[in-house]
Structure formats: C-alpha cells, structure tokens
Amino acid sequence: MPKGYLSIVLHAHLPYVRHPEHAFSLEERWFYEALSECYIPLIWTIEKLFQDDIDFKLTVSLSPPLLCMLDDTFLQERYIRHLEGMLELCEKEVRRTRGTPFEPVAEMYQYRYRGVYDTFCRRYQRNLLTAFKAFQDSGSVEVITSAATHGYLPLMMEYPEAARAQVAVGVRTYQRYFGQKPRGIWLPECAYAPGIDDILKEQGIQYFFTDSHGILFSDRRPRYGIFAPIYCPTGVAAFGRDIESSKQVWSAKEGYPGDFDYREYYRDIGFDLNFDYVRPHIHPEGIRIHTGLKYHRITGAKTHHKEPYVPEWAESKIDIHAANFVFNREHQVEYLARHMDRPPMIVAPYDAELFGHWWFEGPRWLELLMRKVAQSDQLEMMTPGVYLDRHRCNQVATPCTSSWGDQGYHDVWLGNSNHWIYRHLHWSAGEMVKLARDYPQADGMLNRALTQAARELLLAQSSDWAFIMATDTMVDYANKRTKRHLANFKGIWHQIRENRIEPEWISSLEQRDNIFPELDYQVYA
Amino acid sequence: MPVVLWAIAIGLIFLAVAVFLWPRIRAQAKPGLKQSRRHDFGMEAAEEISIPAYYKTPEHIPDPPSKYGQDRLVLLARNPNWLYAYWEVSAARQENILQELDGLSPWEESRPVLRLYDVTGVEGFNGSNANSFVDIPIQDCTDNWNIKVGQPNCTFCLDLGRVLPGGRFITVLRSNFVATPRATISDRIDEEWMWLDGIYRSFTRYQSGLSSPTLIEEIRGRMDLPQGISSPTLSESRKGD
Numbered sequence: 001m002p003k004g005y006l007s008i009v010l011h012a013h014l015p016y017v018r019h020p021e022h023a024f025s026l027e028e029r030w031f032y033e034a035l036s037e038c039y040i041p042l043i044w045t046i047e048k049l050f051q052d053d054i055d056f057k058l059t060v061s062l063s064p065p066l067l068c069m070l071d072d073t074f075l076q077e078r079y080i081r082h083l084e085g086m087l088e089l090c091e092k093e094v095r096r097t098r099g100t101p102f103e104p105v106a107e108m109y110q111y112r113y114r115g116v117y118d119t120f121c122r123r124y125q126r127n128l129l130t131a132f133k134a135f136q137d138s139g140s141v142e143v144i145t146s147a148a149t150h151g152y153l154p155l156m157m158e159y160p161e162a163a164r165a166q167v168a169v170g171v172r173t174y175q176r177y178f179g180q181k182p183r184g185i186w187l188p189e190c191a192y193a194p195g196i197d198d199i200l201k202e203q204g205i206q207y208f209f210t211d212s213h214g215i216l217f218s219d220r221r222p223r224y225g226i227f228a229p230i231y232c233p234t235g236v237a238a239f240g241r242d243i244e245s246s247k248q249v250w251s252a253k254e255g256y257p258g259d260f261d262y263r264e265y266y267r268d269i270g271f272d273l274n275f276d277y278v279r280p281h282i283h284p285e286g287i288r289i290h291t292g293l294k295y296h297r298i299t300g301a302k303t304h305h306k307e308p309y310v311p312e313w314a315e316s317k318i319d320i321h322a323a324n325f326v327f328n329r330e331h332q333v334e335y336l337a338r339h340m341d342r343p344p345m346i347v348a349p350y351d352a353e354l355f356g357h358w359w360f361e362g363p364r365w366l367e368l369l370m371r372k373v374a375q376s377d378q379l380e381m382m383t384p385g386v387y388l389d390r391h392r393c394n395q396v397a398t399p400c401t402s403s404w405g406d407q408g409y410h411d412v413w414l415g416n417s418n419h420w421i422y423r424h425l426h427w428s429a430g431e432m433v434k435l436a437r438d439y440p441q442a443d444g445m446l447n448r449a450l451t452q453a454a455r456e457l458l459l460a461q462s463s464d465w466a467f468i469m470a471t472d473t474m475v476d477y478a479n480k481r482t483k484r485h486l487a488n489f490k491g492i493w494h495q496i497r498e499n500r501i502e503p504e505w506i507s508s509l510e511q512r513d514n515i516f517p518e519l520d521y522q523v524y525a
Numbered sequence: 526m527p528v529v530l531w532a533i534a535i536g537l538i539f540l541a542v543a544v545f546l547w548p549r550i551r552a553q554a555k556p557g558l559k560q561s562r563r564h565d566f567g568m569e570a571a572e573e574i575s576i577p578a579y580y581k582t583p584e585h586i587p588d589p590p591s592k593y594g595q596d597r598l599v600l601l602a603r604n605p606n607w608l609y610a611y612w613e614v615s616a617a618r619q620e621n622i623l624q625e626l627d628g629l630s631p632w633e634e635s636r637p638v639l640r641l642y643d644v645t646g647v648e649g650f651n652g653s654n655a656n657s658f659v660d661i662p663i664q665d666c667t668d669n670w671n672i673k674v675g676q677p678n679c680t681f682c683l684d685l686g687r688v689l690p691g692g693r694f695i696t697v698l699r700s701n702f703v704a705t706p707r708a709t710i711s712d713r714i715d716e717e718w719m720w721l722d723g724i725y726r727s728f729t730r731y732q733s734g735l736s737s738p739t740l741i742e743e744i745r746g747r748m749d750l751p752q753g754i755s756s757p758t759l760s761e762s763r764k765g766d
Binding site (some may be wrong): 076109155159193194201216218219220221222223225227243323332336338339340349395400401407408409410411414415419420422423424426427480483484486487490 | 579586587588589590593595597599601602603605609611613701704706707708709710711713714715718719720721722723724725727728758766
C-alpha cells in the first residue's frame with residue numbers, strides 16, 4: 001500500500017496565433033517550436049512508458065486554442081514547411097560541425113528533427129490529437145480542458161455569462177475532439193474566484209486546481225492543508241498546488257533546469273553564426289532569431305563562456321534529478337502520512353511548455369520520474385479523477401480568490417499596463433449577451449455574423465494578451481491582437497444592430513479568425 | 526580666420542567625443558542574447574516561446590472608443606488590499622445631474638469624488654447603511670482609479686458622485702459589490718474536519734520565493750500564535766504532557 005500519491009499535471013496552452021495573411025509569421029513559430037520541442041517529445045515520453053508497460057498516471061490539460069491549432073490544416077501545412085527548413089539546416093550543420101566538439105550535438109538535433117518529422121507526418125498523419133485521444137482512452141493519461149480562449153475568469157465575473165461561455169466552449173471543444181466530457185478543468189492562470197465553481201458545476205466539471213493559498217486560505221481551515229482536495233459548496237473539488245515540488249522544478253536558482261550540464265537556452269546558432277550562412281533560416285527581413293539549434297551547456301552561473309553540450313552528461317544528470325525528485329517526494333509523504341488518516345495527495349502542476357522548450361531535458365526527466373515512481377513502494381502516481389473515485393468524502397469549504405501569478409492574486413492581469421482592456425472586454429461581453437438574447441434563432445448570414453462576433457470576443461479575452469502587456473515583451477503584438485478583436489467585435493455589432501451586414505467582410509473574418517468551427521453563439525444567451 | 530579655427534576646434538571636440546563614445550553606443554545597440562532573459566515576475570510561467578518584438582502589422586487597427594454611451598461604474602478587486610474602478614457617465618446621465626444640481630450649486634463649485642462604502646455583512650445596502658465610508662477626491666478628467674483599502678476579506682461598494690460646497694453628496698453612479706480576497710488562513714474550524722497541526726508545520730520547513738510570497742510567512746506567523754483551538758495532534762501531545 002503506497003503511503004502517498006503524486007499527481008503531475010501538465011498544462012499545455014498557446015494563444016490562438018494563425019496568420020495566413022503573412023507569408024512568414026514570427027508568432028506562429030511559438031506553435032512550431034512548442035510542437036517540435038514540447039508536445040512531440042511529450043508524446044514520445046508517454047509512448048515509451050506504454051512500450052515498457054510502466055504503470056503511470058499523468059494529467060494533461062490541452063487548452064481549446066491549442067486543440068484548434070493542432071487540428072488546423074493551414075497550420076499543419078505550414079509546420080511541415082517549417083520542419084523541412086529545420087531538416088535542411090540540421091543537414092548543413094552536421095556537415096559544418098564535422099570534426100568539431102559540436103558534431104555530436106548537431107547530430108543529436110538532426111536525429112531529433114527526423115524523429116519529429118516522422119512522428120508528425122507519417123505516424124500521426126499531421127494530427128497529434130490522435131495521439132492524445134489514444135492516451136486518454138488508455139486510462140493512464142487524464143486529459144482535461146481549459147477555458148475557451150484561456151480567458152481570465154475572475155475578472156469576467158461581472159458578466160457571468162461571459163465566464164460561462166468560456167467554460168462551456170472549453171467543454172464542447174474537448175468533447176468534439178475526445179468524444180466525452182472532461183472530468184476536470186485547468187482554470188486559466190490557476191485563477192479562481194467564488195462563483196466560478198457554480199459555472200463548473202453547471203457544465204459538469206468535477207474538479208479544478210488552485211495555487212497553494214487558494215486552498216489554504218479557504219473560508220474554513222482545511223484539515224489536510226493542500227494534501228487533500230476540498231469540495232466547494234457546489235460539490236466541485238479543488239486541488240491545491242504543492243509548494244515544495246513546484247520549486248524544485250521551477251526555481252531558476254535551485255531548480256533542476258539550471259544545472260550546468262543542461263542545455264543553455266540563450267545560445268542559439270541564429271545569433272551565433274555567420275549572417276549569410278544562417279540567413280535562409282532566420283526572419284526573411286534579415287533579423288536574427290532563435291532557430292532552436294542550441295549547442296552549449298549552461299556551463300556555470302553568471303558566465304558568458306559556454307562549453308559545448310554533452311548529451312551523455314545531461315543524461316546522467318536527468319537520472320540523478322529524477323531520483324532526487326522521487327526521494328524528496330517519498331520523504332515528504334512519509335512525513336505527511338504520519339499525520340494524516342488517508343494518503344496525502346501531492347499535486348505538482350507545471351506549464352507543459354517548460355518541458356522541452358525552456359528545460360530541454362524536461363520530457364526525458366518526466367519519463368525517468370515515472371519509471372522510478374513505478375518502482376517505489378511509497379509513492380503512487382495519481383490523477384485527480386481517480387483520487388476522487390477513491391476518496392469520495394472530502395471537507396467542504398470555499399477556496400480563496402487566487403491565481404498562480406506574481407503576488408498570487410490578479411495583479412499581473414489587472415495592472416498599470418493592462419487595466420485599460422477591461423472596460424472594452426466588459427462592454428463587448430455585455431453586448432454579446434444582449435445580441436444572443438435578441439436573436440435567439442438567427443440563421444443564414446445573421447447567424448454567421450453573430451457567431452463571428454462571439455469568436456472575436458473570445459479571442460480578445462485571452463489572458464495571454466494581458467500577461468504579455470504586463471511582462472513588457474512583445475507588447476505591440478498583444479496590444480494589436482486585443483484591439484483588432486475588439487474592433488472586429490464592435491464592427492460586427494454595428495452591422496447587426498444597424499441591419500447592414502457585409503457578407504464579404506464577415507467571410508474574411510471567418511477565414512482569418514477561424515477558431516471553434518462549431519461555435520454556437522447561443523452559448524451567451 | 527578665428528571663425529574657421531573655432532569651427533575646426535569644435536569639429537575636433539565632436540570627433541573626440543564620438544570616438545570615445547562609439548564603443549558604448551555599439552555595445553548598447555548590440556542585440557544581447559540576455560536581453561530576452563526571463564521577466565522579473567515571481568510567477569512560474571514557462572519561458573515565453575522565443576520571439577523578438579518587432580512585429581509589423583500592415584493594416585490600421587483603430588483604438589477602442591473612449592466612450593460607449595453607457596452608464597457604468599465597475600469595481601474590481603485586484604488583491605486583498607487594492608481595488609480598481611473604471612467608469613463612464615453617459616451624456617443623458619450628465620444632463621440629469623446638471624438638472625439636479627440646478628438651483629443648488631453651480632457645476633464648477635461641486636467636486637467629483639469616489640465614495641467607498643464598506644458593506645461587509647450589510648444586507649440591502651441603500652447608500653446610508655454602510656459600516657463606514659471614505660471619500661476620495663478625484664479629477665473630472667479621469668475615468669479610472671486605483672483604491673487602496675488594506676482590508677482583506679471585506680465587501681465594498683463605490684459611488685461616483687459630486688460633493689456640493691455645503692457638503693451634500695449627490696450620487697452619479699453606483700458600482701457593483703466586490704469582495705477583497707482573504708490573505709490569511711481562516712479561523713473558522715470545522716469540528717468534524719479539525720485541522721492537523723503536523724500538516725501545517727510541514728509548510729514552515731520550506732523557504733519559498735514562489736508565487737505566494739507571503740504564504741510561508743503567514744503560516745509561520747500563525748504557528749507561533751497561541752492557538753485558541755485544539756487539533757487532534759495538539760490535544761494528543763498535551764495529553765502526553
């Protein structure tokens with residue numbers, strides 16, 4: 001009998017970025033890089049565990065924009081062009097680095113990118129949703145959903161219909177791709193406020209996650225702290241993030257990803273190599289960008305001198321770090337189990353994009369971690385769904401309003417740089433609700449216009465834009481995306497209210513902002 | 526002649542300064558790899574998928590309108606200690622207020638204020654039964670405000686209004702109600718779910734610089750407080766004493 005449970009939760013999300021109007025889009029590279037570096041390596045990790053018959057459990061939330069992007073034929077096509085460019089670059093690099101200390105790394109990348117190409121094009125026929133569907137059906141991976149466009153729900157609660165639409169569209173999108181209802185949801189930015197659980201309940205969601213203080217600061221002191229879920233008065237369960245296990249993976253200083261033998265993220269051949277040589281693989285306007293080929297290891301703290309990456313050294317560190325993580329969790333549950341009358345549940349949620357992109361070795365670490373836990377007699381991998389099946393009796397309390405952002409509340413999404421968006425988002429949400437109620441059974445062009453208005457509103461609500469504004473990088477893009485979707489919404493609103501819909505314009509918007517092909521605007525009624 | 530000499534001298538000085546500063550200018554302009562270094566937030570988001578910030582959109586995107594022609598005063602809680610409000614007064618409401626003021630006081634002599642009511646636990650708030658209120662003077666030209674309350678776990682309502690020279694207050698708009706989040710562990714204990722002291726003690730073992738920076742301090746502070754409540758472990762150990 002294990003003493004405690006470990007629940008690893010990976011939250012995969014990217015904002016909906018798709019620019020058919022540009023021949024080259026830097027922003028689309030977010031998606032391509034995440035596919036090559038995170039999502040496909042994660043698929044490999046899970047496949048290897050299945051191949052070796054390892055008993056494991058993993059929770060993965062795939063945000064609805066990500067589901068739609070994975071299913072989008074235009075982006076699939078462009079990703080293949082991107083991969084072809086990468087394979088070409090890898091080949092040139094293997095030739096260029098022959099006989100140098102970088103040769104093994106260049107070969108490693110070539111091998112990887114060939115694997116990525118094979119996985120994407122041949123094995124999954126361009127659609128990775130097939131992989132996640134199979135994982136979900138296996139029972140080892142609990143795939144859950146998120147809000148429609150990753151809208152920041154607590155700041156929408158003045159217009160509960162808008163928050164409800166975010167959740168409902170998230171649930172429907174999940175159903176469309178996975179053929180069943182999601183048991184759980186990843187609330188965007190882990191952001192909860194009382195009342196959100198009413199919406200989750202209504203949509204049939206059984207659980208969500210909060211940051212540690214979301215549970216610890218509940219209106220009733222939680223008996224088990226964050227080591228057991230609580231039920232909201234609605235009956236929806238809330239799981240709290242464990243502090244200690246988060247830190248070991250996240251912390252830039254003490255966390256594993258900062259190990260000197262791991263790959264250095266900031267040295268990329270896009271910046272390092274001769275301009276004319278990398279020119280075909282950077283921005284068409286000749287601006288140097290990250291190519292994804294990074295040949296150095298971190299080497300040391302605060303040093304600009306970087307040594308070549310040695311895959312074998314990294315591999316041995318991954319093994320040490322996976323063992324260390326398991327050792328610490330065993331230690332943790334041993335302590336906790338002495339005080340608890342049920343196995344403690346340690347919930348460790350992470351951004352999926354951390355693994356592979358920022359922490360290159362992350363997917364392999366996950367694999368080794370799962371293998372080691374399978375051999376542990378103290379730990380058992382767990383998903384929130386299975387936990388709730390086993391432990392039905394839980395304390396009832398209302399979690400505290402919280403997020404996993406800086407300061408733990410809404411500061412990041414409602415600060416000096418981004419507060420201006422809310423008056424516009426709120427107005428649009430209010431008007432969308434009125435439109436849905438005024439036109440309960442629209443068809444033809446009016447239906448299409450109303451549906452597109454809903455899409456534009458949802459896209460404007462992505463928490464990513466407010467976050468980017470707050471972090472002061474790429475602000476221009478976030479501002480433009482917010483303003484464009486708001487302007488589109490308002491334009492459609494005028495056309496509907498003034499009875500002068502321009503079909504060509506609506507069509508062009510449908511093609512450009514084509515998220516949620518089966519959206520029903522009545523979700524706002 | 527002196528003019529020419531002066532010109533040459535000034536030219537030389539410029540040249541010297543330029544030569545001296547050039548390496549610095551170049552150093553600044555160089556696209557440092559570290560420039561995209563992870564943002565300073567304590568938040569644990571994964572590194573943004575890399576992308577430099579020179580997006581160019583060929584099309585013109587209009588700014589959203591400054592007014593929608595609606596009366597709105599929306600109050601939001603940012604964190605346990607701060608509120609944020611934005612508002613818009615429609616032309617019709619503005620006209621109403623002018624009429625209301627007519628005969629009482631000229632517009633210029635009244636001052637715009639935000640009146641913040643603490644309505645924690647108040648049922649059926651009617652403008653005069655709040656626990657307390659404070660007035661915050663503002664300017665006519667503004668349409669949003671950050672309000673420091675420093676009161677976690679309380680409920681607030683806000684009026685945008687005008688104060689007349691005699692002190693009379695006229696409400697222009699009233700906001701929604703909003704509750705500030707808790708910032709502490711609750712003192713409400715379920716008898717059947719007595720909190721476990723050992724579990725809470727485990728938190729204090731870890732220093733944390735994570736997204737809940739005050740969390741550890743909070744718990745630690747709580748642990749040191751004399752607890753007027755019993756928990757199974759505490760009472761057991763007391764029995765043992």
